[in-house]
Amino acid sequence: MATTQVTQTGKSALSTRFYPTRIDLSADIRKSVVEILNQTLAATLDLKTQVKQAHWNVKGMHFYQLHELFDELATELEGYVDLVAERVTALGATAMGTARIAAAQSILPEYPYDIVDGAEHVTALAERYAQYAAHLRGAIDKTDELGDADTADLYTEISRDIDKRLWFLEAHLVKKGDVVG
Secondary structure (H helix, E strand, C coil), rough: EEEEEECCCCCCEEECCCCCCCCCCCCCHHHHHHHHHHHHHHHHHHHHHHHHHHHHHEEEECCHHHHHHHHHHHHHHHHHHHHHHHHHCCCCCCECCCCCHHHHHCCCCCCCCCEEEHHHHHHHHHHHHHHHHHHHHHHHHHHHHHCCCCHHHHHHHHHHHHHHHHHHHHHCCCCCCHCCC
């Protein structure tokens, strides 16, 4: 059974079970990588639910386009949830992916409940996508340093797509006066 411990950030972390595997990564490396992956799993689940919050509650002139975009973003994030969780289990560990775990372990701030306008939702999501993208880049470096090129590659794949989606969100926020040069 999983046990709880406190991390350096002061958040409680769940210690996960490991199962036998023939993967040629040491138990110590797998433990470190799984900790990073489960942190990503929590953040990805949280981001997905925050995107759905925007999807359900967006209003304004660009309602339909944003409603569709947000749904597309949430669907894409659901795919990343699966990729990350399945990597955890491939490494012989337990994916820690319940809503309660995600809420407790996510690196993202809570989504504001009082926003309605499309631009406000886009701004809130862009801020969270930027923070998530930075987490992914850090995870690329950490897993590469640990010698797990496969997990680093998985993070690179997700990172490219998240950067693209951040660009999509930020493009909605650019005004003529913002252009320099």
